[in-house]
Amino acid sequence: MEFVLLGFSDSPHRQWILFGLFLFVYSTILMCNIIIILITKTFPALQTPMYFYLRNFSFLEICYVTATIPRMLMDLYTQKGNISLLACAAQMFFVLTLGSTECLLLTAMAYDRYVAICNPLHYSLVMNHKVCMQLVAASWISGIPVQIGQTYQIFSLPFCWSNIISDFCDFSPVHKLVCGDTFMNEIEAYLIVLVFVVAPFLLIIVSYGKIISSILKISSVRGRSKAFSTCTSHLIVVVLFYGTTGITYLQPKSNEHE
Template identity: 45%
Template sequence: MPGENVTVWSLFFLEGFSRYPRLEIVLFVFSLVMYLVTILGNCTLILITVLDSRLQTPMYLFLGNLSFMDICYTSASIPTLLVNLLSSKKTIIFSGCAVQMYLSLSMGSTECILLAVMAYDRYVAICNPLRYPIIMNRQVCVQMATISWVTGCLTALLETSFALQIPLCGNIINHFTCEILAVLKLACVSSLLMDLVMLVVSILLLPIPMLLICISYGFILSTILRISSTEGRNKAFSTCGAHLTVVILYYGAALSMYLKPSSSNSQEIDKIISLLYGVLTPMLNPIIYSLRNKEVKDAMIKLLGKVPLAPSV
């Protein structure tokens, strides 16, 4: 009978880093520390953007969204990784795998668009400072953030729904998470439609936002170089430096994973990149923004109660 040899898998085995058993404890400690720092750092950043009135601006609205995204992104995969690193049976049920795939894709996709939106926000702030409050009013900012979320979630839904319909000839995923490319390697037959969907979404979410970011920073750099005062240039570089650092880290890892040649057989390297991309980048985001931004540092100090007391008379 047609399709007789195709099994509908209810359980998947995540191979992860099981080939390196001596490394698993080190990876567990590394991942746990990075995850806790990520949660603490991003929660703190969200808290100060909500509580501090000085940070009620478009830049920090987008930054709060970015922090929330990083929490969701890491929470979709890292807890499963931590459990499996200590377990001999590294398994995940089908529904858990589907949810994990969707959350990772939707958060990653949304972040791609949001980083481009943040670049546009910096472009308006530096190149059109007098019109900035009018162009980037709260309603516009909320709409731009909403579009980022909706686009990311819908493209992830499209990819996940197509991926879950493809018959799989195995249930051992050579990854530490239900990453879509690793799952598709188990497909019994290649799907031209799935390949087309992946290609279109990858181009929509990676090169196009990256091009918009480059264009925005081209105008920004041109404007900064025309600023006469050194203090003004330093301030402009400071506000853009943190965002540009995050963009390079995020897109560098994403482009190396999703737009590499299909003939590349580097699954082990992919897992390392995924771990850095999924743990290190979200952890570094609040650190980068706090170190490069005086307002964020002051708000954090105020929140943590570290403001120096006036000397007693």
């Protein structure tokens, strides 16, 4: 009827140190992103599509860390890792949905930079408020029904291998504990990854290919530097997000049931 989140149970003498460290990290993330939201919302000069996307991205980061870290803090404080199936399903749903949203939002931001650099004369016309709202709404909403279905299907199957999860409730660690026929679930998961992770990544790559091509055509060094500087922060976030995602999910699988 419940899972056990293993977490840092192999270091019980360091629980309070880890609690303080993660509390500090969580508080810092919340404070920095709230400041970004307030600044981009308050100053008239920042009422542009780029900062509108940045504001949504900051709110997304708040939601993302809130889906996992508070639960981790509670487990460190109580030194217990028990979590009910319903709570685990809810955490898995939010992690997957917010991950999908981040991929789509990064793609929308890449499109914004593409229009700004490759088609600057029509930027205000193409990236008007209505289009920005539609892209952001699609990023937030698109993954919800899909991840509801995926989460429901996984948790409707029997669990009989173990009830221990290494860190938090995500698709991969939960799926490893299922002992029923998971072939269709795996096919569905691959399709979801293809639509919400791989396709957005390819669109971002194509956008930046065109952006770099346009920047190289700028005659002045100062102009090229200024154009590229508007994309640097977004490009760093893309590399970090997809890099850490690849490291996390593309590691060789070990036999969990031996």
